[in-house]
Amino acid sequence: VTSNETIAALRRIVGDRHVTTGADIAPGHLADARMAMPEGEAPAALVCPANAAEISAVLKLCRSAGLAVVPQGGMTGLAGGAVPLPGSVAVALGRLSRIEEIDTAAATMTVEAGVPLEIVQRVADDAGFLFALDLGARGSCHIGGVTATNAGGNRVLRFGMMRDLVLGIEVVLADGTIVTSLNKMMKNNAGYDLKHLFIGSEGTLGIVTRLVLRLHPKPRSVATAFCGFAKFDDVLAFLGRARAELGGTLATFEVMWPEFYRIAIEEAGRRPPLPPAFACYVLIEMMGTDSARDPEKFAAFMEQSLDDRLIADAVVAGSEVQRGAFWHIRDASSEFSRGQGIPAGFDVSVPVGDIGRFVEDVAARLAAAFPDLRPVIFGHLADGNIHVEIRRIPDERARHDIEEIVYGATRDWGGSVSAEHGIGLVKKPYLAYSRTPEEIALMRTLKTALDPDNILNPGKIF
Numbered sequence: 182v183t184s185n186e187t188i189a190a191l192r193r194i195v196g197d198r199h200v201t202t203g204a205d206i207a208p209g210h211l212a213d214a215r216m217a218m219p220e221g222e223a224p225a226a227l228v229c230p231a232n233a234a235e236i237s238a239v240l241k242l243c244r245s246a247g248l249a250v251v252p253q254g255g256m257t258g259l260a261g262g263a264v265p266l267p268g269s270v271a272v273a274l275g276r277l278s279r280i281e282e283i284d285t286a287a288a289t290m291t292v293e294a295g296v297p298l299e300i301v302q303r304v305a306d307d308a309g310f311l312f313a314l315d316l317g318a319r320g321s322c323h324i325g326g327v328t329a330t331n332a333g334g335n336r337v338l339r340f341g342m343m344r345d346l347v348l349g350i351e352v353v354l355a356d357g358t359i360v361t362s363l364n365k366m367m368k369n370n371a372g373y374d375l376k377h378l379f380i381g382s383e384g385t386l387g388i389v390t391r392l393v394l395r396l397h398p399k400p401r402s403v404a405t406a407f408c409g410f411a412k413f414d415d416v417l418a419f420l421g422r423a424r425a426e427l428g429g430t431l432a433t434f435e436v437m438w439p440e441f442y443r444i445a446i447e448e449a450g451r452r453p454p455l456p457p458a459f460a461c462y463v464l465i466e467m468m469g470t471d472s473a474r475d476p477e478k479f480a481a482f483m484e485q486s487l488d489d490r491l492i493a494d495a496v497v498a499g500s501e502v503q504r505g506a507f508w509h510i511r512d513a514s515s516e517f518s519r520g521q522g523i524p525a526g527f528d529v530s531v532p533v534g535d536i537g538r539f540v541e542d543v544a545a546r547l548a549a550a551f552p553d554l555r556p557v558i559f560g561h562l563a564d565g566n567i568h569v570e571i572r573r574i575p576d577e578r579a580r581h582d583i584e585e586i587v588y589g590a591t592r593d594w595g596g597s598v599s600a601e602h603g604i605g606l607v608k609k610p611y612l613a614y615s616r617t618p619e620e621i622a623l624m625r626t627l628k629t630a631l632d633p634d635n636i637l638n639p640g641k642i643f
């Protein structure tokens with residue numbers, strides 16, 4: 182039980198109106214996009230600090246009071262990582278919202294952790310740059326949150342995950358130490374590269390307060406096509422050719438299996454660019470810097486692939502509106518489970534060359550145990566990342582069996598139970614499916630070294 186004195190001390194640190202307790206805590210701080218705090222449980226307080234110094238003081242206080250601290254970004258996570266623990270202090274980062282600097286020579290942007298991703302993208306765009314990370318939750322997720330989860334999204338193939346877009350970091354450690362490592366250089370091998378400890382650590386090793394982000398030149402040409410394939414092996418061959426022919430300009434390669442396309446067209450009302458007659462569909466996009474020649478190059482590449490019968494059918498977007506319509510199909514996945522009952526979603530990865538057989542295997546294992554499930558399968562193929570959406574599971578008891586099937590198959594194919602969403606609370610039982618005991622022991626060693634009292638997001642990841 183938190184004493185009134187601790188709450189009063191928190192109020193002195195961040196200001197009275199930036200601490201809320203009990204029923205005054207907004208519901209948005211009790212649930213992320215995947216799960217809510219169980220009914221009847223509550224955090225001791227929600228604290229909204231303004232800067233690293235205040236966060237440092239909050240952590241020192243919580244450490245001496247033995248209180249768990251749960252960092253919160255935009256609460257769009259899909260693993261329960263930011264969901265408060267009972268009796269904990271939730272630390273919301275939304276007030277750290279300043280863009281501090283754009284350095285055009287270094288091509289970097291220095292920002293505070295609570296800036297929404299979409300604002301970072303817009304500010305970069307206004308300055309003539311691209312901030313390359315992009316995902317569906319862009320309007321709500323924070324730049325600190327996407328760092329803490331090492332988010333991926335639609336352009337990983339070209340620009341990498343968040344880990345590849347961070348050059349410098351500032352974090353507050355569990356004991357309140359502020360580590361400022363706002364490096365702007367591409368090269369810096371002066372000892373360990375500490376930022377990588379915190380990127381993807383889901384708020385368990387430190388609270389991210391500031392970042393130096395890597396910017397890219399703004400693309401001057403974009404070419405997009407929607408393709409249908411007679412068999413999955415052709416998709417893999419097409420990916421190989423796209424990598425060879427389009428090189429570094431290949432930005433997106435999104436694959437959708439037939440059930441995805443059927444629902445997008447028949448239920449989500451999207452306009453079909455192709456008849457629903459294919460074994461697989463791909464949305465491919467190139468981003469280049471030569472607006473005169475790139476469209477021709479892309480058209481020639483597509484024509485050759487059609488002539489060679491690698492692609493069964495394809496439509497190249499002739500306008501920004503048509504490009505938007507293609508993306509509208511891919512983005513329909515966020516609507517699939519609405520109003521369907523209890524959904525289950527999986528974000529796994531396996532080596533790219535195994536994806537076709539992995540998908541067949543998962544579908545067969547699911548069909549054998551639950552003939553009516555009809556899984557919806559799609560993903561970022563070039564990253565080995567497959568999403569399996571089940572729109573309606575029979576009941577909560579079936580969830581465990583379904584998870585065992587999907588994660589069990591992932592383990593058997595040497596894959597990862599979390600491609601990009603993190604482990605949080607929801608995938609905790611399955612961490613050992615993708616990590617060896619030695620890997621998990623080393624993770625624990627790091628956790629103990631940085632947070633010996635286990636106050637930072639305890640019980641998340643492992």
Ligand SMILES: Cc1cc2nc3c(=O)[nH]c(=O)nc-3n(C[C@H](O)[C@H](O)[C@H](O)COP(=O)(O)OP(=O)(O)OC[C@H]3O[C@@H](n4cnc5c(N)ncnc54)[C@H](O)[C@@H]3O)c2cc1C
Pocket residue numbers: 213214251252253254255256257258259261262263274294315316317318321322323324325326327328329330331332333334335383384385387388389390515601602605638641
């Ligand atoms: C519609 C939709 C689409 C999505 N698409 C993708 C996608 O394509 N790719 C992808 O990777 N993810 C995707 N996600 C998942 C989600 O957007 C990401 O995980 C995102 O990175 C979470 O950011 P957030 O600010 O909302 O973090 P939160 O949900 O608030 O927190 C996530 C984790 O990070 C920790 N954390 C947050 N801020 C900090 C900080 N400053 N310091 C330390 N720890 C912190 C929290 O404790 C928690 O463990 C999607 C989610 C939705 C709802």
